[in-house]
Amino acid sequence: MSMLQVSVYRYNPETDSAPYMQEFQVDTQGRDLMVLNVLELIKQQDSSMAYRRSCREGVCGSDGMNMNGTNGLACVTPLSAVTKGGKLVLRPLPGLPVIRDLVVDMGIFYKQYERIQPYLQNENSPPAIERLQSPEERDKLDGLYECILCACCSTSCPSFWWNPDKFVGPAGLLQAYRFLADSRDTATRERLAELEDPFSVFRCRGIMNCVAVCPKGLNPTRAIGKIRELLLANAT
């Protein structure tokens, strides 16, 4: 028996007056389980435990949570990467309203994503077959399009914690740059005009929490730097 001590954030607004931490003992049988496996074992002990999950392989971005103080996807985070002294503390993503247990309300995160108009805009009439890109133009989208919107980055960013209604956040800005960098998008000026205020982009202080936690290994800070360069290049 190799027991893992897991402390989980619990909150059911219908029955609890305040959130609390609940302790569980989980038998890992000595295996280096993923954190999501541990949550499934906990759910066998207490079926009222609520969390989001779907693909269990780091593609859907549903099970973003805070594990021993660091955001990540539970399904692709092995216990060996997060546990300290045989103890695991699971909390919901910081800074977002909790709906229940580890389930957060992602509304404001999606609102910021919506704000950057995450779709291709092209004023020219569509060609008969498709809009072509050179391999070099396509290469510019690498490291940008892979984002799965799990919100691990934005909810680890203090600038997003303090101003989630005004600062787009690393996830949204990575996508903003994804469309600014796309050779097929012609709305560059309009997109930049929406971003030049003191909050949307410039509230980023470059502390790179987003880079440290991104489960897909992306670099929002670099994308934010590129947006700044574009803003500067387009200014007089």
Added chain:
Amino acid sequence: MVTNITNFGRSGLSDWLIQRVSAIILMLYTIFMVGYLLFTPDIDYLTWRGLFDQTWMRIFSLLAFLSLAAHAWIGLWTVVTDYIKPTGARFAVQIAIILAIFIFLVWGVQVLWGA
């Protein structure tokens, strides 16, 4: 687009640029002052006075003061908008900060060009 009326340059881009340029000016001024204090033997009132009697030093100092004023305003504006959410309280603190910066700036000019 988020509307702002109390930040330094009305735009995040200009604030960001001013913050960086003013930081470089302040760095150069700091390096100069530290170098001067380290490599000038026996500094007394007359050598210190002699340094600040020169027009280029007054211009350099005024540039540093103006940079400090802009840098402090932009930086503290950011801190205040992060941490003080009620508009009235935030506005009051912003007024106090801007007033203090203004007083220090005028005082600095008086020191530079005063008797």
